[in-house]
Amino acid sequence: MHMVRAHILVCGGTGCTSSHSQQIIEALETQLAEHGLGNEIKVIKTGCFGLCERGPIMIVYPEGVFYSRVTADDVPEIVEEHILKGRIVKRLLYQDTASHDTIQSLNKTRFYEKQHRVALRNCGVINPEDIMEYIAVDGYEALGRVLTGMTPQEVVDIIKASGLRGRGGAGFPTGMKWQFAMGDAPVKYVCCNADEGDPGAFMDRSVLEGDPHVVLEAMTIAGYAIGAHQGYIYVRAEYPIAIHRLQIAIKQSRELGFLGKDIFGSGFDFDIELRLGSGAFVCGEETALMTSIEGHRGEPRPRPPFPAVKGLFAVPTILNNVETYANIPQIILKGADWFASMGTEKSKGTKVFCLVGKINNTGLVEIPMGTTLREVVEEIGGGVPNGKKFKAAQTGGPSGGCIPAELIDTPIDYENLAAVGTMMGSGGLIVMDEDTCMVDIAKFFLEFTVDESCGKCTACRIGTKRLLEMLEKITNGEGTLELLDQMEELAYDIKANSLCALGQTAPNPVLSTMRYFRDEYIAHVVDKKCPAGVCKQLLAYKIIPEKCKGCTACARVCSVNAISGEVKKPHVIDTEKCIKCGACQLTCKFDAIVKG
Amino acid sequence: MAKKKTTVPFQGTAEQEAKLKALIAEYKEIPGALMPVLQQAQGIYGYLPIEVQQMIAEGLNIPLAEVYGVVTFYSQFTLNPKGKYEISVCMGTACYVKGAGDLIDRITHILGIEPGEVTPDGKFSLTNTRCIGACGLAPVMTVNDDVYGRLKAEDIDGILRKYMNEE
Numbered sequence: 120m121h122m123v124r125a126h127i128l129v130c131g132g133t134g135c136t137s138s139h140s141q142q143i144i145e146a147l148e149t150q151l152a153e154h155g156l157g158n159e160i161k162v163i164k165t166g167c168f169g170l171c172e173r174g175p176i177m178i179v180y181p182e183g184v185f186y187s188r189v190t191a192d193d194v195p196e197i198v199e200e201h202i203l204k205g206r207i208v209k210r211l212l213y214q215d216t217a218s219h220d221t222i223q224s225l226n227k228t229r230f231y232e233k234q235h236r237v238a239l240r241n242c243g244v245i246n247p248e249d250i251m252e253y254i255a256v257d258g259y260e261a262l263g264r265v266l267t268g269m270t271p272q273e274v275v276d277i278i279k280a281s282g283l284r285g286r287g288g289a290g291f292p293t294g295m296k297w298q299f300a301m302g303d304a305p306v307k308y309v310c311c312n313a314d315e316g317d318p319g320a321f322m323d324r325s326v327l328e329g330d331p332h333v334v335l336e337a338m339t340i341a342g343y344a345i346g347a348h349q350g351y352i353y354v355r356a357e358y359p360i361a362i363h364r365l366q367i368a369i370k371q372s373r374e375l376g377f378l379g380k381d382i383f384g385s386g387f388d389f390d391i392e393l394r395l396g397s398g399a400f401v402c403g404e405e406t407a408l409m410t411s412i413e414g415h416r417g418e419p420r421p422r423p424p425f426p427a428v429k430g431l432f433a434v435p436t437i438l439n440n441v442e443t444y445a446n447i448p449q450i451i452l453k454g455a456d457w458f459a460s461m462g463t464e465k466s467k468g469t470k471v472f473c474l475v476g477k478i479n480n481t482g483l484v485e486i487p488m489g490t491t492l493r494e495v496v497e498e499i500g501g502g503v504p505n506g507k508k509f510k511a512a513q514t515g516g517p518s519g520g521c522i523p524a525e526l527i528d529t530p531i532d533y534e535n536l537a538a539v540g541t542m543m544g545s546g547g548l549i550v551m552d553e554d555t556c557m558v559d560i561a562k563f564f565l566e567f568t569v570d571e572s573c574g575k576c577t578a579c580r581i582g583t584k585r586l587l588e589m590l591e592k593i594t595n596g597e598g599t600l601e602l603l604d605q606m607e608e609l610a611y612d613i614k615a616n617s618l619c620a621l622g623q624t625a626p627n628p629v630l631s632t633m634r635y636f637r638d639e640y641i642a643h644v645v646d647k648k649c650p651a652g653v654c655k656q657l658l659a660y661k662i663i664p665e666k667c668k669g670c671t672a673c674a675r676v677c678s679v680n681a682i683s684g685e686v687k688k689p690h691v692i693d694t695e696k697c698i699k700c701g702a703c704q705l706t707c708k709f710d711a712i713v714k715g
Numbered sequence: 716m717a718k719k720k721t722t723v724p725f726q727g728t729a730e731q732e733a734k735l736k737a738l739i740a741e742y743k744e745i746p747g748a749l750m751p752v753l754q755q756a757q758g759i760y761g762y763l764p765i766e767v768q769q770m771i772a773e774g775l776n777i778p779l780a781e782v783y784g785v786v787t788f789y790s791q792f793t794l795n796p797k798g799k800y801e802i803s804v805c806m807g808t809a810c811y812v813k814g815a816g817d818l819i820d821r822i823t824h825i826l827g828i829e830p831g832e833v834t835p836d837g838k839f840s841l842t843n844t845r846c847i848g849a850c851g852l853a854p855v856m857t858v859n860d861d862v863y864g865r866l867k868a869e870d871i872d873g874i875l876r877k878y879m880n881e882e
Contacts (some may be wrong), residue, residue, distance in 0.1 A: 134851040137862040171851025318846040319808035356754065356791055357847060394747070395754055397789035398845065414749035415781075416788040432746060475809035475850040482851060513808070549808045563811055573788070700820075705869065 123161045125202065126180040130243065132167030132328055133321070133360055139191065140164075140175035146194040151202070160202060166329015168243035170230050172481035173213060178225060178243075185225040186211040215501075230480045233499050235461070237469045238286075238445035239485045242329030247364050250371040253332040259377050261448035262336050265343055266385040274344040275301065278447070280455035282467035287312055287403070287440030288518065288544050289620070290466075290533040299427035300345040300435045307347035308431045309338050310438040312408060313354035313361070316400040317516030318567065320547035322471040323441035325483050327354065327361035330445065331368035335378065335391060337444035340451065342389040345437060350391040353408050356398065365393055400517075400571035403545075404619045405438045406430075407573065418575045419619035440545065442471055462488030466532035476513075476549040479504050488532040492522055495531070496550060507552040511635070515544030517564045517571075518624030520631025521557070540631045542624070556653035557636040558643055562590040564628035572621065579622030582613035586629060594654040598644035607633065648715075655699045658714045664689035666711035673703035673712060725766045734759050735767070739774035748775055749785055753792060762793045790845075798833045798840030800878045803857045807846025810854040814868070818856055819843060821871040839878070 129135075129144050147162050168176045173187035177197075184207055186197070193211060200206045212221040213228060222228050236242075245252035253259070265274055279294025300307060311334055315323040327334065338350045354362055369391055372378045380388045394412050401407045402417040409431040411417035430436025446468060450458045459467050466488040472495065475481050479501035486495060492512055496502065503509050511521040520541035522529055529535050533543050551560065565587040574580045589606045592598050610626035617623045633640060642648050649657040662673070662682075667689040674682040674690060681697040684690030692703070692712075704712040738755050742748035752771055757763050763786050772779040786792045804810075804818050819841075823829055826839055833840040849855045852864025856874075863874060 133847070134849045137849045137852060137855070138864060171849075174851055316845070318806070318811070319850055320846070321850065357845065394750065396791075397750065397754060398791035399789045400845075411750065412747050414747035414785070416784050473850065475853065476812050481809070481853070516808075547808065549812065551812060555812055560812075563808070570790075701817075 124159045125161075127160060127162045127202075128165050128178040128180065128243070129162065130166075130168050130174060130176040131164035131247075131360070132171070132174075132325060133358075134167065134171040135174040135176060136360065138175050142191040143175055143177065143189055143194060146191040147198070150194055150198040154198060154203065156198075156202065163246045164248070165244065166242040166247050167325040167483055168225065169234075169239070169325075169483035169485075170213075170225075170228070170480060171483065172479065182207075183224045183226070185213055185223065185228070187213045229501065230482070230484070230499055233490070233494055234485050235469050235487050236485050237449060237461075238326060238442050238471055239329070239483065240449075241333065242325055242483075245330065247329055247331055248367050250332060250368065250375060253330070257452060258332055258448075259336055261451035262339055262377065263383050265340050265451060266383045266387055271301065271344045271346065274340060274451070277450060277455050278344075281450045281458040282455075282462075282465075283443065283446055283450065283458065284466065284533065285440060286442035286446075286470065286545065288515070288542065290543055293439060293443055296427060296437055296439070297341065297344050299425065300437045302435065303346075304435050306432075306434045307345055308434065308436040309342045309345065309347045309350040310409070310412070310431060310436055311338055311350065311352040311444060312403065312405070312438055312440045313352055313358075314396045314403045314408060315355065315358075315441070315545060316403045316571075317545055317547045319475050319549050320473045320516060320545055322473055322483065322546045324358050324361050326441050326445050326471075327358065328364055331361075331364045332372065333448060334365075334441055334444045335368055335372050337447035338391060339378065339382065339389045340447055341437060341439070341444075343387055345435070347437075348388050348390070350389065351394050351412055351431070352391060353394050353396060353402070353412055355396040362393065362395065369393070399573070400567070401573045401619070401621050404621060407619065408438065409436065416573070418573045419621075421618060442546070463530065463532045463534075465534055470531070470543065470546060472546045472548040474500050474548050474550070477503050477507065477552040477555070478550040486531070489530045491528050491530050493527045495548065496527065500550065503550065503552045507554065510551045510553050510555055511557070513541075513549040513551065513560065513628075514547065515542040515624075515627070516547050517567045518542060518620065518627055519544045519547075520627045521551070521560075521635060523635040540634055541627070554651055554653070556649055556651035557632040557639050558590065558594055558649070559651075559653045561629045561632045562587065562594060565590055565625070568621065568625040572625070576616070576618045576622055578613050578616035579618075579625060582609060582616075583622070583625050585609060586613065586626060590629070593640065593643045594649070595656045596643070596647045596654075598640075600641075600644060603633070603637075603640055603644065652714050658699055659694050660692050660697055660699065660701070660704065660712055660714050662690050662692055663711050663713060666709050668709055668711075670708070672706045672708070676702045676706045678702070725764050727760060727766065731759050732770070735770060736774070739771065743775065749777060749782065753782075753786060757792060762796045764794065795833065795840075796837075798838055800839050800858050802839060802841045803844040803847075804830075804841070805845075805847050805849070805853070805855045805857075806843040807850065807853075809846070809850035813853040815843075815854040815856075817868040818854055818866055818871060821868040822875070825872065825875055839875075 175189050177186040177189045275297045283293045284290040399417045402411045404419050406420040407417040426436045462468050469485050469487050471485045511523045513521045569583045569587050572579045610630050613626050642650050669687040679696050681693045742752050768782045772782045828841050830841050830843045855864045
């Protein structure tokens with residue numbers, strides 16, 4: 120076998136590809152060829168490493184040296200210094216955000232130390248476009264074990280015993296879902312929900328991009344367990360890299376006989392087809408997703424009948440989320456007890472979160488259930504940037520709510536999040552600081568649900584629109600205390616009268632922010648002030664006369680001539696004319712312009 | 716999202732029509748064919764004017780009303796041709812809290828178009844898109860295949876000027 124002396128792993132996830140990691144790979148290949156190292160050093164494009172904030176990321180093995188924010192211009196230095204002379208390029212090493220120590224290895228960073236990678240174990244480790252690398256890390260071994268030595272009921276029993284719950288949002292026990300679909304219908308389907316639509320969330324995409332075979336293997340196992348022979352992966356069209364790698368994975372898997380007829384000589388047939396979403400958030404709802412695969416408008420259907428009884432094309436169907444599937448092969452290989460040993464009493468295993476927003480280490484993290492929000496934000500996330508104060512974390516996307524700073528010690532699992540008025544959701548975790556206006560955030564999520572409501576039920580279609588209008592009144596300074604009560608009443612009506620989870624949860628961002636940040640709502644309606652300084656209608660720009668030097672810079676950038684004053688004398692802003700664009704504040708060198 | 720009907724006359728070529736016919740023939744027998752056919756038809760024509768929907772409706776034997784219903788339901792399908800430079804500003808939560816709204820304001824100010832519109836010369840179109848998943852680079856915008864990350868409103872002028880100067 121051909122041996123190589125070093126491997127250079129470059130992240131090919133969407134974040135790093137957007138910051139030109141492909142150019143780094145090309146530069147590396149050219150440089151290595153120039154030095155005649157093409158046969159000694161192997162360059163591998165992997166899936167997401169997780170620490171997207173520091174992308175593009177490169178790791179050089181065998182040392183495991185972790186370089187961050189690499190550009191193509193750094194490549195000659197890396198090749199000449201590190202690869203040829205064995206000297207680490209110190210200036211590209213990751214600097215710990217808290218201690219400012221330079222850290223050589225990825226696993227030693229505070230970002231990774233607290234993490235426990237199960238669903239993401241192969242992301243950033245293997246080349247996702249090569250099935251042999253997946254097989255080398257025990258890939259398809261679980262499928263072999265299932266097909267050659269287990270009955271379908273034994274498979275379902277292991278999944279049930281592991282306590283695995285759906286990672287897509289609601290947290291329904293996976294084994295139970297499979298059990299419901301085990302009846303003896305002649306045709307059944309296995310579906311994978313890869314229509315990850317929550318804004319600010321990219322967990323499933325990272326699994327698909329970094330480890331696509333794990334999803335294929337798990338779906339085939341599910342097919343065997345319930346007696347289905349066809350699978351569909353419904354993936355959103357906005358994920359071109361994920362789609363490309365899934366296509367490659369399906370092709371390679373068919374070539375080696377892990378998909379197709381008579382898999383592992385067991386007589387079991389299974390194949391998988393990709394179906395692309397077309398940008399409709401509601402299609403993440405299980406019945407809407409199936410309606411969409413059938414080729415219709417993605418509108419939800421009433422349940423019951425549940426999909427396990429009557430799903431896709433009106434036959435029994437199971438639908439699981441990407442991350443749920445990513446846990447299955449390891450549960451088969453390592454056993455239910457191993458999986459159940461992680462997490463809390465009712466929430467087993469780990470959960471992947473996308474840590475984004477006002478946080479130092481933006482990226483993908485996988486933590487055991489029960490880790491506290493404080494550990495995630497302060498230790499893994501490295502805290503809030505620019506010395507600002509942590510205000511709240513939002514989970515569950517447009518269906519979820521927020522966890523305020525005073526509840527930062529909440530352990531993260533299904534039950535605890537529900538108790539504080541939010542939900543696990545698919546795993547978006549958006550950090551907000553003191554500059555974030557909670558009324559504005561509620562408005563942002565409502566705008567999203569108004570856009571994405573499919574229009575089938577009145578409560579959701581019209582209710583969310585009315586709720587948004589009320590929020591707009593508040594941020595425009597036209598709100599009253601009675602309006603707040605009306606909003607709450609309407610929110611509960613929408614929840615009670617909507618057919619699917621989209622409508623039932625759409626008011627949550629409003630209810631949750633009203634529960635924890637009522638004082639901010641009151642500031643908007645009573646004092647007509649936005650404490651965070653976000654809602655433009657409630658702001659006025661002012662010049663502090665003592666600080667103004669009369670340099671006229673602000674008057675010159677003002678596009679509506681709202682600023683006047685003599686040279687070298689304090690200027691004033693005409694608030695009637697001012698359109699609150701903020702250009703003057705950006706221009707002022709003396710911090711003399713304030714908003715409030 | 717409401718969709719604006721196009722005012723640009725349909726100018727499909729025979730070559731495009733042949734591709735569409737082949738596509739329809741390939742998918743005709745597959746259950747749930749409409750979505751993949753529409754997705755690829757949009758790849759052929761760049762958008763889905765009523766003339767193309769009509770051909771698909773006839774080819775797949777589905778009522779035109781239903782085809783139109785599906786096209787207007789999904790936000791990726793467009794009834795309008797795109798500008799030569801398609802500007803997309805990510806409005807995912809991470810980008811939003813980091814000031815994506817200010818980027819849109821600045822672009823609208825410079826080009827005089829709102830999201831969903833095209834400049835009269837057909838050069839620029841503007842959309843606010845759902846999360847593109849590059850949250851580590853927030854706020855993010857793309858112009859065709861070029862990605863710009865960690866933006867401030869002041870950066871917009873320079874970026875747009877680059878494309879304005881190109882033919």
